[in-house]
Amino acid sequence: MSRRSMVRPGGRSARVQESVHAAVRDLEAEAGRDALSVPQIAARAGVTPSTIYRRWGDLRELLSDVAVARLRPEAPPEDRGALAADLEAWAEQFLDEMSSPPGRAYIRDALLGDPDGTNAGQCSAYAAEQIEVILARAAERGEQAPDVETVLDRTVAPMMYRILFRPDELGPAYARQLVATLVEGDR
Amino acid sequence: MSRRSMVRPGGRSARVQESVHAAVRDLEAEAGRDALSVPQIAARAGVTPSTIYRRWGDLRELLSDVAVARLRPEAPPEDRGALAADLEAWAEQFLDEMSSPPGRAYIRDALLGDPDGTNAGQCSAYAAEQIEVILARAAERGEQAPDVETVLDRTVAPMMYRILFRPDELGPAYARQLVATLVEGDR
Numbered sequence: 001m002s003r004r005s006m007v008r009p010g011g012r013s014a015r016v017q018e019s020v021h022a023a024v025r026d027l028e029a030e031a032g033r034d035a036l037s038v039p040q041i042a043a044r045a046g047v048t049p050s051t052i053y054r055r056w057g058d059l060r061e062l063l064s065d066v067a068v069a070r071l072r073p074e075a076p077p078e079d080r081g082a083l084a085a086d087l088e089a090w091a092e093q094f095l096d097e098m099s100s101p102p103g104r105a106y107i108r109d110a111l112l113g114d115p116d117g118t119n120a121g122q123c124s125a126y127a128a129e130q131i132e133v134i135l136a137r138a139a140e141r142g143e144q145a146p147d148v149e150t151v152l153d154r155t156v157a158p159m160m161y162r163i164l165f166r167p168d169e170l171g172p173a174y175a176r177q178l179v180a181t182l183v184e185g186d187r
Numbered sequence: 188m189s190r191r192s193m194v195r196p197g198g199r200s201a202r203v204q205e206s207v208h209a210a211v212r213d214l215e216a217e218a219g220r221d222a223l224s225v226p227q228i229a230a231r232a233g234v235t236p237s238t239i240y241r242r243w244g245d246l247r248e249l250l251s252d253v254a255v256a257r258l259r260p261e262a263p264p265e266d267r268g269a270l271a272a273d274l275e276a277w278a279e280q281f282l283d284e285m286s287s288p289p290g291r292a293y294i295r296d297a298l299l300g301d302p303d304g305t306n307a308g309q310c311s312a313y314a315a316e317q318i319e320v321i322l323a324r325a326a327e328r329g330e331q332a333p334d335v336e337t338v339l340d341r342t343v344a345p346m347m348y349r350i351l352f353r354p355d356e357l358g359p360a361y362a363r364q365l366v367a368t369l370v371e372g373d374r
Contacts (some may be wrong), residue, residue, distance in 0.1 A: 112299050117354055124352035152353075153345040153365070160352070161344035165311035167304055178340070185372065 013055075019045040020052060024066045033105075036063070057115075064113030067106035068122050077130050083138040083145050084183045087155065090130060091175040095159045099170050104163060127156045146182060154182040200242075206232040207239060212255045220292075223250070244302075251300030254293035255309050264317050270325040270332050271370045274342065277317060278362040282346045286357050291350060314343045333369060341369040 023044035027036055038059050056062040077090040097103045107111040110119045131151045138145040146154070155178045162170055210231035214223055225246050229236040236261040243249040268272045284290045318338045325332040333341070342365045349357055 011282075063301075087247040108298070111295075120352045124348075152348070154341075157345040157348035160244060160348050161311075161339070164351075165307045165347070167308075183286060 016045075016047055016051060016055070019135060020047060020055075020062070021066050021069060023063065033063075036060070048093050058113070059183060060109075060113030061115070062113070063109045064111075064119045067109035068119045070106050071103075071110060071123050073126055073130055076133050079137060082141070083134065083143045084179060085136060086134045087131075087151070087179045087180060087183065088176050090134060091159070091179050092172045094127065094130075094156070095163075095172065095175040098159065099163050099167070107160070107163065124152070124156075128152060131156075151182065203232075203234055203238060203242070207234060207242075207249070208253050208256055211249065220250075225249070245300070246295075247300035248302070249300070250296045251298075251306045254296035255306045257293050257296060257305055258290075258310050258313060260317055263320050264322060269328070270321065270330045271366060273321045273324060274318075274338070274366045274370065275363050277321060278342050278346070278366050279359045280361070281314065281317075281343070282350075282357060282362040285356070286350050287344065294347070294350065311339070311343075315339060318343075338369065342366060 020041060023041045024036065027041060027044055036059065038052050039049050041059075041062070045052075052062060057067060064122070070100075077086060080086050080089055098107060110123050114120050126184050128148055131148050135145050135148060135151070155175070158178055159175065160168075162174075207228060210228045211223065214228060214231055221249050223246065225239050226236050228246075228249070229239050232239075239249060243252060264273060264280075267273050267276055285294060285313070294310070297310050301307050315335055318335050322335060322338070345365055346357075346362065349361075
């Protein structure tokens with residue numbers, strides 16, 4: 001487990017995390033990420049560098065932690081009244097956000113400063129949670145739906161694979177096609 | 188394009204690359220990757236550090252280059268006489284190699300020291316080449332087969348996504364299931 005996951009909400013530990021995350025976001029916006037350093041972040045956050053090293057290990061792990069926080073979905077997926085439409089809208093938005101320059105940078109940060117895989121796992125958990133909301137709605141409507149692991153394999157995995165390994169020609173049509181072949185079953 | 192891709196086979200440039208790659212492999216085997224440094228690699232390879240910085244930029248980009256070379260398939264995929272069997276054998280081996288500790292380390296290195304995505308793209312190109320061999324055999328046999336992009340989306344992408352983002356419970360049964368649902372179409 002990463003240090004992040006030991007944070008107790010509302011406690012001093014959570015306040016330190018919030019101020020350090022805010023310092024990273026502010027300094028990155030002001031001077032760019034290449035200018036980031038632990039002493040500079042600590043000074044802005046009003047903590048000692050050793051607090052950051054103790055909690056996050058190093059700058060890369062801190063940036064990974066901040067990236068995961070930024071990749072957290074801000075709202076439940078849009079309800080368009082049908083499974084295919086809900087998945088399509090969600091997949092299009094996911095691809096649009098993740099394939100954007102900031103999205104790519106956050107995915108990269110999340111993966112790189114993540115010795116134990118906790119942060120990458122959290123990114124995947126966010127996607128799974130959104131998909132579960134969509135699948136629960138489909139169940140309420142009485143629609144037949146694949147399980148969440150299948151949706152991950154058939155939509156999230158190809159999008160993330162191409163973002164990381166084959167970044168050419170990624171657009172909404174690709175996201176729609178993945179959903180169509182999953183829901184309608186034509187290949 | 189990465190500097191690597193400008194190497195002319197057989198030329199001095201290619202000899203320098205081979206000696207530097209060999210130095211990285213030897214030193215990593217002897218002392219572990221955390222002990223690697225550009226001056227140390229340069230000394231072992233018999234080149235100047237500036238040669239390495241000029242060609243590769245930094246240690247991370249060099250390690251990415253070495254990782255891609257190690258991820259290159261050594262042989263064409265096994266011919267088992269049928270598309271499903273060929274894809275299954277290839278997918279099982281791919282998952283076994285890529286999810287191993289060294290495989291994960293090479294994937295990580297390939298992604299991390301790769302500012303322009305050239306090395307990650309090469310990893311994907313290796314997989315696509317192997318799949319194309321399998322699909323060409325299927326065509327010779329008169330078997331119906333999906334196209335290479337579909338095979339990447341349905342087998343390589345989910346395996347790589349889970350290796351990077353959801354590393355639990357990855358085994359040959361998972362690789363076989365991906366191939367079965369692709370080839371037989373049951374979901």
